[in-house]
Amino acid sequence: MSSLNDIRHQLRKLDFPTNALEALSRIEQLITSRAKQDVAMDLISEFVFQERVRDTDLRHKLGNRHSNSPQLLVSQLNLIQEFQLVLTLVEFFSRPGADATRNAVFLSLFGSNLNPGRSSILAKLISTSISGSVAPCLASAGTWMQQLGCTSSASTEIAKSLVKDFVIYSKKTSEQLKMLPMVAPRFAANFMTAVADLYMNESVGTGAMVPPPDMLLDVFTEWITDNPSLCLASQQPLALPSGAIAMPVVTPLAGLIRWTVLAGIQSNKPQNNVAYSKLHLGLLETILQIPPPNGPATAINSQHLIQIIHPLNAHARKLNIENVVPESCEPFQLSLEKFAQAIQVALHSKCIYGSIPQLLGLLESLPTNNLMEIVIKANRN
C-alpha cells in the first residue's frame, strides 16, 4: 500500500495533464505486472479522469474509501481539460510498445466503469484519433469495441457520436474518414457493424426504419468497394493480454445486407438505389472472397439474416392492404432478388453459421419470387 501512497503522493505534486500522463505510465506498469488491478483502477479514476466524489458524499468517502460505488464519482474536467486529456491519451497510446499492453490499458480505461464522463472522453478520443489518423489508438479502440460487442450500448453510443461528428456536422466527407480502412481496418469494420445496426432497424429508436445518411452510405460503399476484405478485418486475431478471452466476432456483412435489401422497399430516391446497388455489389464481392473456413463458418449469423425477413413480410402485408400484389411490385421483387442473391452467394461461400434449414424455411414464408424459389430449392438438401 505504501508504494501506492508514494505514487499518489508523487502524482499529486504534478499538474494536470502532466500527472495524467505520468499516471498512465504507472498504470501501464501495474497492468503489465498483473498485480494490484484495483490500485490501477483508483489511479485511473483519480489522475486520468480526475474523478471526485460529489461534495455531499465527501465525508462518507473519507471514512470508507473502498466501499464507495463508482457511480458516485464525477469527472471534474472542463471542456478544455477534457481535450487536454484527450491529447494526453493520444500521446500515450502513440508511444511505441506492445499492442497487447496498449489494448490492456485501453480496456482498463474504458472497459468497465464506463460512466457518461468517460464515455464522452472516449468519443472525443476516437473522433480526434480519426481526424489525426492516430493508428495505434484506433487499433486499440477497434479491439475495445470488439471486446465489448459491436452492438453493445457503449459501442453504439460511440458510433452515434462519430456519425454526428463526421456526417451530420460536416460540410463534406472528411479525408481522414475516407482513409480510415487503411489506418485502422479493424476499427473501421467494427464501426460499420455498429452503425449498420443503427439504421434500417425497427428495433432501434422509435421503431420506424431510418435510412442512413447519404454521406455515410457513400463512405461505406467506397470503403467496401476499395477494400473487399475490410468487412472481415475484425476476424483477424486480437492482440490481447495473456489470459483474456476474445469475444465472438460480428462482421458488418449481415447488417449491411439488411440495408441493401430493405432499401428497396424504403427509399424512393433513384440515386440512392444506385448507391445501394453499389454497396450490394461490394458486399457480394466481399462474401465471394471469404476463404473457405477451416472450422465452422464465422462471417454471417443466420439469425441476423432471419431478422431481415420480418420487415419484408410486414411490407408485403402493407402492400396487400394498399391493394398491391407483392408479386407484381417491382421494388419489392427487386429487394427479394437482392436478398436471394446475397443468401445464395453466402451459402456458396459457406460463411453462414447457425441453422440454415430454419433460415430456408422462413424464407419460404416470403411472397413468391422466382430467384428466391430457386435459391431455396437449390439449397434445400
Add this chain to the structure above:
Amino acid sequence: MLTHILTELNQFITGLSKTKDYLSPHSIDTSIRILNQLPAARDLVFEYFSIVFEISVSNYLSSIDCRSESTVRIIEEELDLLLSKGTPEWSIYIASWSLEVIGNISHKHWRKTDIASSCNFWLNLEPMKILLGLTSTCFKKLGSDSENSIRVLLSIFRKYSPTFDWVVSRLANCFPLQIIAQIFQSGLRKFADDTESRFHSEVGILEYLSSAHENDLKKAISLLMEEGFSPTNEKQLEIVPFLLEMCNYSEIILHFISTVFLEIYNEELLSNIVKFTTNWMQNKSFQNMQPAFNNLLLKLKSGCTKIIIIVAKLTMEFKWCNTFLEYTLQELEQIVLLNRSCAMLQNLSTEESKELLWESCRSNNRVEQQTAIRLIILVSSKFTHIYDQTIADLLQMNYNDDSENIWVLTRLLGGMNGIVEYSSIKPGIDIILDDILLNLEIKREISTKSQFFFKNMYTVVCLSETESVFHFNSKNIINLLEKCVSKILEIFSYAIQIIEKILENKKAEVVKHLYNSTEISLPKKNRLEGKMLASNRLEISHLEKSFNLIGNIVDLLNKMHFLNEDKNVNVSTISRLPCLTVKYFFNALHLENSLSRSDSVEKSLSLLKYQCNNNKICRQSCLRDLLEKGIFNYGYLFGCYEDLDIVETGINKNESLLRQNRKQIGLNSHRSVLHAGLIGEGLRKRTWNQCVGMEPDDEIQNLYLKAITLCCMDIEKPDSSEGFMAMSLFLVEFISTDFMYNGLPFPDEEFAKSTVERDLLIKRAFLLSPILWSLLGLLAQYRPALCFSSVLLRAICATCLHHWRAKNVNKINIIPKNDETLICTKKLLQVMAMGQLLPPPLSNLHDIITCFDSNEISLILKECVWNYLKDHVPSPALFQCDKNGLHWRNPVSNKVQSHYINVLKSIMQKKIEVFQSNYYGMFVMFEDKSVS
C-alpha cells in the same frame, strides 16, 4: 508524435488555458481550422467563440479597443458559411449556441429596464447584433421547422427569464403567432403548477409584441379562450383564471383579452361561463381575484361600455352582476369625486361609447337604463361636452307618456349627487335650440325632434314640480329656461311665419279663384280652410307640425311663469311675445279639427292671460294686436266682407298718367268721396256682397271675444273696466280715420255735416266687419267703456239719420225688414241701451224701431236720441261707482226729461194699436213705478 492538426489543437488548448490570448488572429485562424478538420472539438471551438463574444461585448461596454470587432466578424463569416453549406443540424446547433451566448451576456450585464430599451441597448452593440443576426438566419434556414426553433428559444428563455425577454421579443418577429401562443402556454403551465407564479417576463414580451403583431396576439388569445370556454377541455379550469391573472399584470394584455372576449361573446358563451364559474371558483387565485374584477374594468381602455351594458342586462338573472355593477360604479364615482383619472373614464368619453350609452338610455330595461345614465353623468363630470351632447340627444327623443324612460331625463338634468358645481345643462339646451333654429332658418323645416324637445321640457318641468323628483328642483330648470327665452321665441316666430305663409298662399289662391271664375252661381262666401284642406295635404301636415311645435312651446312658456320679479328675461325679448301669441291665437282659429283648435286656442289664451296680468305693456300690446288683427288681418274669420273695389277702379294700367289726370283733378280724385263710383263711368256697381270671408261662426267669434275679455280683465281687480276702456280707445283709433273730432260729445246736428265723410267710412267699417258690433256689445257690458267709443256711435247715428232723411226724400215708406239702414239703426240703439247711454224708456227703442216708417225713424233719431245724447254727453262721469265697484246709472235718478220723449210718445200714440204693450211698458209702467 502528433500529426499536424493535433499539434495545432494542442497549441490552441495551451493558448486557451495558459496565455488567455483569445483575440489574437492566430487563435482565430487555428480555431477555424480545428472546427473544419477536427469535428470532435466542435464544442470546444464554440465555447471559445462564446468567450470571444463575451470579451467583445465587455470591450464595447467599457469602450476599450476595437480589435475584437474584426475577430467577431471572422467568426460571423465562418458561421455563415457553415449555415449556408452545412447540414440543417448546424442551424439548430448554432441557434442554440448563439441564444445561449446572448442569454449569458444579457444575464451578466443585466439592468432593470423595459424590453424596448433593452432592445435598443443591446442592438447598439455590434457583437450582439451579429449574434441575433446569426440566430435569425438559423431560424430562417429552419423555415418550416419552426417547432425546433421555438423549442430552443423557449428553453433558453426559461433559463434566463427576465434578462432574456428582449431576445424573445425580438426574435418572435420571425414567427409571432407561434411564439405568442407558446408564451401563453408556458405561462399557463406555470400557473397550473403554482397559482402564485409571477408572469412579468411573459407579460413584458407579450406587451412588446402587441404593438407589431396585434392580430397574432388576438388570434392566440382567441384560440386560448375558445379552449378555455369549451366544455370538453380538461384545462378549462385554468385557462380563464389564467387569462384574468394576466389581465392583472398589464393593461395592454387586458385590452386585447377584453377585445377578443367581446368579439366571441354570445348567449351560448354566457351559458358556458355560468356553468364553469363554480369550477373556476375552486381555483384559489380566481377566488382571490374575483372581488377585484371591477378594477380590471376600470383599467380597460376600450369596450368597457359594452361590458357594463352586458352586465347590466344580466342583473335580473344573476345576483353577482348586480354586486359587480354597483362596486364598479361606486369605484368610478370615487375616482370622479377625488378628481383622479382612469382608463375607463377615457374610454367612456369616446364617440362610440357615447352612442352605446344613449342607446341604453332608451332601453326598457330599468337597470340598463339607469346604469347608462349614471355612467353618462359620471363621465360628464370630466368631459362636459358629453353631458351637453347627451342632453341634446335625449331631450329630443320621443317618449311615450306611459313609459318610465322620461325619468332618465330627470336624472340626467339633475346632474351628479354630491357635486355642487356640476356642469350646467344650459349648453346642452343651447345646442338643441341652435339646431332647431338652424333648421328653421336654412331649411324652413320643422323637425319632429324639435317638437319632442319642447314636449319633454314641459314634462320635465311638470315632473319637477311634483315631489317625487328629488334629483333637482324646478326653479333651477326654469331659471335656466328663462335664459333661453329669446331663442325659444325666435323658434316660435319662425314657426308662426311658416304657418302664416301657408295661410297667405291659400288665401291668395282662393281670392284668385274667385276672380277668375265667371260663374255667378259660385257661393258668395267661401270657407277658407275648406278650400285649403282640399288642396294640399302635405302642407297641412306641415301646418300640424308647426302647431304641435308652437303648442309645445306655449305649454312650456305657460309653465315657466317667466314674468316674475326676478326679471331674468329682458324687456325687448318679452315684447315679441304678445305679437306672437296673438298670431298663434288667430292661426289656431283656422284649424279645421275642432278638438285641436280648442286645444291650441286654450293654450294661447292662457298665455295671453298670463302676460296681460303680469305686465302692463304686454296687456297693451296684446290688446292692440288682438283688435287690429281681428278687425283687419283676420277679419274674414268673423264674417268680414272684403272691400274689393280696388279691382274695380277701372283704371287701365296702360293708360297714360296724363290722360288719367285729365279725367279728374285732385288727389285720389278718381273716386268720389262717397264711393258712389267713378266720375265718367256712372254709378258704382253694388258688388260688395261678392266678397271673401267666412260664414260668421258663433264659436270662433265667441273665442275671439273671450280672448279680448281675458286681455282686458284684471285678475286682481275683476270689476275694473280699465282694460275695456283701453280697448274702446283702440277701436276708435282703428276705425275712425280722422284724428280730429274724436271727442266724446255729440255736437249740434248741423255740425255733423262737417264730419260726414268720416262718418260714412265708420259706418261702412261696421257694415263690412260685423264683428265690430260684437265688440261694441262687449264694451257695453263693461260700463263705462262704451263712452270712449262715442265717436263711433255718433258717426253711425249721424249717417243713419242722413240715410233716413234721404229715404224720406225719395218717399220710400215701406221699409223691408232686412234693410241695411234699419238693421244698423237697430243695432246702434241696442248697443247704446246696453251701455246705459240711453236710459229707459229710450233703452227700449231698439225693440220697436222696425215698426216705424222712415220719416218717423228720422224724427225719433233726431229728437230723442241725438238730442238726448247732445245734452247728456256719454262720458264716464254719468256713471256712479257703487260699493261693489260696478259702474252704472241709476234709472231712477237719471230720468229722461219729457222733452226728449214727447215726440216718441206722440208717434206711438198715433199707432197705439201697434205699440200697445210697448207703450205701456215704456211709459205707463215706468211712470207708475216712479210715482209710487
